[in-house]
Amino acid sequence: MDHMRVFSGNSNIPLAREITHILGTSLGEADVKTFSDGEILVDIGESVRGMDVFIVQSTCTPGNTHLMELLIMIDAMKRASANRITAVLPYYGYARQDRKVSPRAPITAKLVADLITAAGAHRVLTMDLHAGQIQGFFNIPVDHLFAAPVLLDYIRTRFPGDMVIVSPDAGGVERARAFAKRLKAGLAIIDKRRDSPNLAKFMNLIGEVKGLHAVILDDIVDTAGTIVEAASALKSKGAQGVYACCVHPVLSGPALQRLSDSIIQEVVVTNTIPLRPEAAAKPKFKVLSVAKLLADAIQRIHCNDSVSSLFV
Secondary structure (H helix, E strand, O other), X not given: OOXXXXXXXXXXXXXXXXXXXXXXXXXXXXXXXXXXXXXXXXXXXXXXXXXXXXXXOOOOOOHHHHHHXXXXXXXXXXXXXXXXXXXXXXXXXXXXXXXXXXXXXXXXXXXHHHHHHHHOOOXXXXXXXXXXXXXXXXXXXXXXXOOHHHHHHHHHHHOOOOEXXXXXXXXXXXXXXXXXXXXXXXXEEEEEEEEEOOEEEEEEEEOOOOOOEEEEEEEEEOOOHHXXXXXXXXXXXXXXXXXXXXXXXXXXXXXXXXXXXXXXXXXXXXXXXXXXXXXHOOOOEEEEOOHHHHHHHHHHHHOOOXXXXXXX
């Protein structure tokens, strides 16, 4: 471990500190600040020559600023003669733009992958990509972890009785089915039609939820329109209680107000993105830590051990 250093940008310092605490080391010295005109300055306060460097940075809001911080930190480490640089992205921003949905649309998830590679990263460690094929956008190794072990343990403890796992759209069916299988629970699917970005409309429910605890499972909760609409539909179909579990709490725009006013009894998220203070103060939100998963992966990568046992 003497030849490993873990650094962090400004996006999720508490998670980075938790990771280093588990690893039995301290967070590397890096001053990441902004000039008055918005340009980012990075100053690495210790030698990284010949080191195995890990940079923990979620590209969450403000996404463009945090992405630039990551790219500049990677470049700084490369020019400081780091032996290997791993970009640790608990949340990979721009992941929802992973394909052309109209004739002149960009594939921004691929562009971000190219930027990270061009900056000098040797490998990427990330968690719960919105689309698994994003791994193929990189020409460097990608370790793709899942928060499933953390969420499954909590769901087993929290809902020991009859429950049904609900996918809020067709894209999340595979994830919901895997959870339902491990929990020996039922499966339901919401048929959702999206008229425009961040606007969802409930159409139909596939599966039985009457008298059951319905747990809506998704990878990202952004404006919360999808899960709030789904929760109302589930309640109208006789669900005993409605809960929501997601990995990345983006919570932009009206999300917090929508969730607070909704019939959802509990919103379970992870700390891949730091929860906004106003959300953290509300008892409806439960935050689970993925620091142990990321720390285990970092240690295995550093020691050139297999990471596959961490994949679920």
